[in-house]
Amino acid sequence: MCKVCGCGEGEMRIDGPEGHAHHHHHGQEHAHAHSLDFGAGAAGVHVPGLSQARIVEIEQNILAKNDSYAADNRRRLASRNVLALNLVSSPGAGKTTLLVETIKALAGEAPVAVIEGDQETANDARKIRETGAPAIQINTGKGCHLDAHMVGHAMDHLDLAGSSILFIENVGNLVCPSGFDLGEDAKVVLLSVTEGDDKPLKYPDMFAASSLLLLTKTDLLPYVDLDVACCAENARKINPGIDVIEVSVKSGEGMKAWLDWLRRRRGANLSPGAERERSAGA
Amino acid sequence: MHEMSLCESIVEIAEGEARRQGLSTIKLVRIEVGALSHAEPAALAFCFEAVTRGTMAEGATLEILRPRGKAWCVDCRGEVEIAARFDPCPNCGGAGLYVTGGEELRVKDLEAA
Numbered sequence: 001m002c003k004v005c006g007c008g009e010g011e012m013r014i015d016g017p018e019g020h021a022h023h024h025h026h027g028q029e030h031a032h033a034h035s036l037d038f039g040a041g042a043a044g045v046h047v048p049g050l051s052q053a054r055i056v057e058i059e060q061n062i063l064a065k066n067d068s069y070a071a072d073n074r075r076r077l078a079s080r081n082v083l084a085l086n087l088v089s090s091p092g093a094g095k096t097t098l099l100v101e102t103i104k105a106l107a108g109e110a111p112v113a114v115i116e117g118d119q120e121t122a123n124d125a126r127k128i129r130e131t132g133a134p135a136i137q138i139n140t141g142k143g144c145h146l147d148a149h150m151v152g153h154a155m156d157h158l159d160l161a162g163s164s165i166l167f168i169e170n171v172g173n174l175v176c177p178s179g180f181d182l183g184e185d186a187k188v189v190l191l192s193v194t195e196g197d198d199k200p201l202k203y204p205d206m207f208a209a210s211s212l213l214l215l216t217k218t219d220l221l222p223y224v225d226l227d228v229a230c231c232a233e234n235a236r237k238i239n240p241g242i243d244v245i246e247v248s249v250k251s252g253e254g255m256k257a258w259l260d261w262l263r264r265r266r267g268a269n270l271s272p273g274a275e276r277e278r279s280a281g282a
Numbered sequence: 283m284h285e286m287s288l289c290e291s292i293v294e295i296a297e298g299e300a301r302r303q304g305l306s307t308i309k310l311v312r313i314e315v316g317a318l319s320h321a322e323p324a325a326l327a328f329c330f331e332a333v334t335r336g337t338m339a340e341g342a343t344l345e346i347l348r349p350r351g352k353a354w355c356v357d358c359r360g361e362v363e364i365a366a367r368f369d370p371c372p373n374c375g376g377a378g379l380y381v382t383g384g385e386e387l388r389v390k391d392l393e394a395a
Contacts, residue, residue, distance in 0.1 A: 053309055053393055053394065053395040054305075054393065054394065054395070055391055055392070055393050056299055056300065056303050056305070056391055056392050056393075056394060057390075057391045058295060058296070058299050058389045058390060058391050058392060059388060059389075059390060059391070060295050060299075060388065060389050061387060061388055062288055062291050062292055062295070062313065062387040062388060062389055063288070063291065063387060064291075064295070065291060065294070066291070143287070144284055145284055145287075147287065175284070175320075176284035176320075177284075178320050179284060179288075179319075179320040179321070179387075180284070201368050204366070204367040204368060205320040205367075208367055208381070234368075236377075236378070237367075237368045237377050237378075238367050238368055240377075240378040240379075240380065
């Protein structure tokens with residue numbers, strides 16, 4: 001039985017930085033390593049007996065359970081002044097590559113930790129660890145998104161430094177992750193220039209849920225038909241308040257704007273006490 | 283297919299409430315899925331049947347209510363109805379609407395015995 005949440009169903013797969021993997025049944029013991037696998041199904045309970053049918057009022061948000069885990073995560077993150085960002089995109093938009101370069105650029109300035117979500121493999125967490133930043137891999141199995149419960153467990157295995165930045169790289173999927181609050185401060189949606197400028201209209205929920213659109217791989221703009229202004233306009237049709245930054249990890253273009261956005265969000269997140277401590281140390 | 287996880291939550295909520303009320307068979311679950319929510323009603327209906335198998339809600343009907351999309355138009359300074367997020371204001375044709383309703387994802391009530 002899990003101590004954090006009492007969950008007792010499903011099978012969890014573990015893969016730590018040591019590179020070994022093993023299986024265990026989550027109902028029997030709790031995972032204490034660096035990769036979590038949630039391939040769980042629903043467990044049904046049948047209670048026999050019959051009485052008169054009646055209407056029972058419920059009025060409960062379908063995502064109430066996820067939202068309560070998200071609230072717990074948010075409290076834990078806030079207690080350490082951690083800025084948590086949920087990175088979402090279709091597969092291959094460049095989330096991991098952007099993170100690797102971002103971690104390098106922030107070296108010595110801000111501690112960074114990463115939670116990686118993929119259906120399978122620990123490849124991304126390994127790439128992040130090569131930068132020296134702590135990373136934990138969640139494998140969702142058949143799951144199409146991370147939920148707050150998984151992220152809470154992943155956080156148990158990360159030693160989050162005070163005033164650090166936690167990137168949660170969601171499963172590559174422009175649909176499902178939009179609906180699941182993980183306890184993050186903001187969602188950041190990546191869209192690569194090869195994907196087309198009408199993506200915000202085709203997948204509006206993700207762009208509605210995000211605070212920042214990072215238009216990635218802009219070094220490829222000469223070779224594709226994407227219209228940057230049109231893409232930004234489409235994103236703002238869905239979400240008038242969304243920030244838009246063009247970035248290329250290859251050429252370095254836009255990296256400063258992205259890092260400045262991060263610094264602003266991190267600065268706003270730090271409590272007055274933590275800020276004093278930081279300026280005293282500088 | 284996050285509708286599968288949503289259906290698992292619906293069944294969990296419904297079973298929990300039915301059990302609290304001392305009931306054992308769920309006949310009908312009524313949910314609200316707003317027109318601008320991130321869930322697809324047809325996919326929910328499909329998943330519901332699969333997810334309820336072997337539960338108190340096996341064979342239950344899933345009734346889906348669809349609250350309409352609503353938004354605040356900055357130009358008209360009023361609330362308008364919209365069918366999709368990128369719809370322009372039906373009154374002035376302006377863009378930049380702020381969604382104010384139609385994102386519901388709620389279990390309303392259930393019928394159980």
